[in-house]
Amino acid sequence: xxxSFEGWExxxxxxxxxxxxxxxxxxxxxxxxxxxVRRLQRRYGEHTWALLYQAEDRMRREEFSRxxxxxxxxxxxxxxxxxxxFEAKPWDxxxxxxxxxxxxxxxxxxxxxxxx
Numbered sequence: 001x002x003x004s005f006e007g008w009e010x011x012x013x014x015x016x017x018x019x020x021x022x023x024x025x026x027x028x029x030x031x032x033x034x035x036x037v038r039r040l041q042r043r044y045g046e047h048t049w050a051l052l053y054q055a056e057d058r059m060r061r062e063e064f065s066r067x068x069x070x071x072x073x074x075x076x077x078x079x080x081x082x083x084x085x086f087e088a089k090p091w092d093x094x095x096x097x098x099x100x101x102x103x104x105x106x107x108x109x110x111x112x113x114x115x116x
Contacts, residue, residue: 013034
């Protein structure tokens with residue numbers, strides 16, 4: 001992975017542009033996700049970047065699909081309007097959910113596991 005937060009951030013900016021080109025997320029969603037990781041990096045310090053990167057990478061690889069299924073099922077329970085809204089930008093919903101819920105819990109838990 002990238003050797004520093006700045007390297008990760010540059011890669012995420014490229015990903016953000018690609019997501020925007022394909023209409024997968026709102027511009028502010030990715031920016032808020034990046035800021036969330038920046039806050040975690042500042043909280044734990046430069047020396048823990050490798051651990052934080054591993055936790056964030058695991059979050060995207062392991063949890064995003066689970067969150068997608070969870071949000072899809074939740075939308076189905078709410079009805080056709082919720083399904084249409086979710087299906088319009090499902091990855092926007094996943095990133096928002098992750099930023100608000102998953103990254104806090106999963107990231108902090110993963111970092112604590114890696115540090116112990």
